[in-house]
Each structure stands twice: as structure tokens, then as C-alpha cells.
Amino acid sequence: xxxxxxxxxxxxxxxxxxxxxxxxxxxxxxxxxxxxxxxxxxxxxxxxxxxxxxxxxxxxxxxxxxxxxxxxxxxxxxxxxxxxxxxxxxxxxxxxxxxxxxxxxxxxxxxxxxxxxxxxxxxxxxxxxxxxxxxxxxxxxxxxxxxxxxxxxxxxxxxxxxxxxxxxxxxxxxxxxxxxxxxxxxxxxxxxxxxxxxxxxxxxxxxxxxxxxxxxxxxxxxxxxxxxxxxxxxxxxxxxxxxxxxxxxxxxxxxxxxxxxxxxxxxxxxxxxxxxxxxxxxxxxxxxxxxxxxxxxxxxxxxxxxxxxxxxxxxxxxxxxxxxx
Ligand code: FES
Numbered sequence: 157x158x159x160x161x162x163x164x165x166x167x168x169x170x171x172x173x174x175x176x177x178x179x180x181x182x183x184x185x186x187x188x189x190x191x192x193x194x195x196x197x198x199x200x201x202x203x204x205x206x207x208x209x210x211x212x213x214x215x216x217x218x219x220x221x222x223x224x225x226x227x228x229x230x231x232x233x234x235x236x237x238x239x240x241x242x243x244x245x246x247x248x249x250x251x252x253x254x255x256x257x258x259x260x261x262x263x264x265x266x267x268x269x270x271x272x273x274x275x276x277x278x279x280x281x282x283x284x285x286x287x288x289x290x291x292x293x294x295x296x297x298x299x300x301x302x303x304x305x306x307x308x309x310x311x312x313x314x315x316x317x318x319x320x321x322x323x324x325x326x327x328x329x330x331x332x333x334x335x336x337x338x339x340x341x342x343x344x345x346x347x348x349x350x351x352x353x354x355x356x357x358x359x360x361x362x363x364x365x366x367x368x369x370x371x372x373x374x375x376x377x378x379x380x381x382x383x384x385x386x387x388x389x390x391x392x393x394x395x396x397x398x399x400x401x402x403x404x405x406x407x408x409x410x411x412x413x414x415x416x417x418x419x420x421x422x423x424x425x426x427x428x429x430x431x432x433x434x435x436x437x438x439x440x441x442x443x444x445x446x447x448x449x450x451x452x453x454x455x456x457x458x459x460x461x462x463x464x465x466x467x468x469x470x471x472x473x474x475x476x477x478x479x480x481x
Contacts, residue, residue: 160236160237160239160243161236161243162214162232162236162243163211163213163244163245167245168214169213169215172205172215172218172219173219174204174205175208178205178207178208182197182200182201182204182223185197186223195224195230198220198221198224198230198231198234199234199238201220201223201224202216202217202231202234202235203240205220206242210245210246210248211242211243211244211245211246212235212241217231239294239295244281246281247276247283247287247288247289247290248287249288249289249328249331249333250289250290250308250309250325250329251289251290251291252276252291252306252307252325253291253292253294253297253306253307253308254269254272254291254292254293254294254304255296255299255303255304255305255306256293256295257295259296260296260303260305262303263303264304264316264317264318265293265303265304268304268306268318269291270318271321271325272291272321272325275326276289276290276325280292280293284329286329288329289325289328289329294307297312301347302315302339302340302347303315304316306321306324308328308333311338312338312339313341314339314340314341315340315342315344316341
């Protein structure tokens with residue numbers, strides 16, 4: 157990734173102002189944040205400025221920082237950090253950001269950059285002769301499952317081959333960029349397998365409506381299978397009753413089946429307190445004690461004491477392995 161610096165002073169405009177529509181949009185964005193937190197709107201405001209001017213100028217960064225009541229240096233920090241902001245004039249029809257991070261690199265991003273080199277300019281951040289196209293290498297753009305990919309303005313074009321990228325660049329150069337569908341370019345849907353779904357092929361199986369329907373059908377089937385005379389089936393039902401054989405034999409009050417819990421009877425807090433064991437009082441000396449062989453002193457710790465310092469032969473012992481007195 158290249159160092160991100162502001163454009164040369166020679167190409168920087170002297171001033172910046174939002175047009176009427178964008179000024180209203182900026183106001184809306186600022187209103188989304190609580191009073192005193194208006195600075196949080198810097199990201200969308202810089203993006204609106206970029207969409208208006210084609211790139212983010214120094215004047216735009218300073219004007220927006222002033223609008224949000226933040227030091228200009230903080231506005232500059234944000235603008236120079238994120239690669240979504242173009243700090244130099246870019247191609248008027250497309251600026252192609254090629255992801256060069258590991259997954260995309262392993263899947264062929266170098267070949268995509270070669271396409272950009274041959275079709276646009278050998279070096280990134282330079283426009284083609286007509287000034288319509290430019291390109292750069294960026295870090296991961298978050299579509300690694302569909303690597304390799306590029307981003308053009310706000311759209312991503314994924315699962316690319318060099319041939320397909322060349323076609324896309326040509327379409328943008330011809331002013332037909334809007335006709336290219338963003339997303340995977342190999343026919344798959346989002347990041348599904350190219351051959352289509354192999355799991356979760358039907359939502360029905362996981363819908364509650366399906367489970368309810370199945371439970372109702374099972375209940376209807378059970379009713380249909382039940383004998384018409386309940387008396388005749390009594391013996392069968394008794395035989396099918398759940399067994400208690402596995403239950404532990406105990407007389408503990410907790411397992412007494414006649415007791416219902418929680419008890420409906422309310423106990424007064426004072427009564428409850430009277431029969432409860434009181435919490436032990438706090439003792440800083442006790443709290444700091446460890447096992448006797450470790451804790452050779454019972455006084456309050458005054459600083460870091462480690463086991464190495466208190467066992468014979470530990471830190472600070474004399475040559476006979478005795479603790480200093
Ligand atoms: S590595 Fe290219 S999108 Fe993540």
C-alpha cells in the first residue's frame with residue numbers, strides 16, 4: 157500500500173463549498189449524531205464531498221473539519237487513513253481499486269493489475285491519456301470469499317478474470333459503466349457455490365410454521381391411531397407410563413415429590429435474615445494471606461512480593477539461603 161498524501165498544491169482548489177443539495181444532505185448526516193458528537197459525521201461528509209468534486213481536496217477537508225468544530229489535523233487524519241477517499245484527481249469515468257491482499261493475490265490480483273497497467277497507465281494514481289481512467293492497489297476490501305476483486309466507486313466486481321476486468325474497464329471508458337452488474341462476475345449468486353446451494357436448500361425445513369405443521373400432523377396421526385374405546389386402552393397406557401426405575405432413592409427433602417417449589421409462602425425478610433448465616437467480616441490481613449509455606453509474614457503487603465522472594469533460596473536470600481532479617 158502506498159503512502160497517502162494530499163495532492164500537490166498546484167492541483168488543489170483554493171476553496172470548497174457543498175452545493176445546495178449536498179449541503180442539505182450534510183445537514184441531515186450531522187443531525188444523526190447527538191449534540192457534541194457531530195464530529196462523527198466526518199466520514200459521510202467527506203464521502204459527499206468526494207462525490208461532488210471527484211476527489212477529496214485539502215479545502216474540502218478543512219471546510220468540513222471547521223463545519224464539525226474539530227481541529228483540521230483530525231480531519232486530515234481521517235481523510236488520509238481510509239483508501240475510500242481519493243486524495244488526488246482520479247479518472248473521470250472510473251477509478252479502479254484492485255485488492256492486492258493475500259486471498260486476492262493468491263487468486264490472481266497480480267494479473268488484474270497487469271490489465272490496469274496495460275489499459276490505463278503503467279503506474280497507479282496516473283490517469284490514462286484521456287483522463288477518464290485511473291487505478292490503484294488497495295488493501296482488503298472485505299470480499300475475500302469472492303477473490304479476486306476490484307472496487308469502482310461504491311461497487312465491487314468479484315470473481316474476476318483478467319479478460320472480464322478488461323471488458324469492464326472498456327465499458328466504463330465508453331461511459332457504459334452503469335450497464336455492468338456489480339457482484340460476482342462468474343455467474344454465482346453472492347458467495348454461494350458456483351454449482352448452486354448444496355446445504356440449506358429449503359427454508360421450509362427451518363421455519364417455525366413447518367415445525368408447527370409437522371407437530372399438528374403427528375398429533376392428528378396419533379389421534380387417528382388411538383383405539384375408539386378409552387377403557388380398552390387403559391391397560392396399554394399403564395404399561396407405557398414413564399418408569400421411575402432410574403430415579404435415585406433418597407429421602408432428602410429436596411426430592412420430596414409432595415413439595416412444590418418455589419414455595420407459595422412468603423417469608424418476611426427479617427425472618428430469613430435471622431436463620432441465614434452471616435457473611436464473614438472482611439479482614440485485609442486474611443484476604444492477603446496465602447498458604448502458610450508461601451506466606452511467611454502475616455502483615456499487610458506493602459509492595460509486590462513473589463513466591464521467589466519468600467521461599468528459601470529465593471530472591472534476596474544470603475549465600476546460606478537464609479532470608480534477610
Ligand atoms: S483479500 Fe481481497 S477482498 Fe479481502
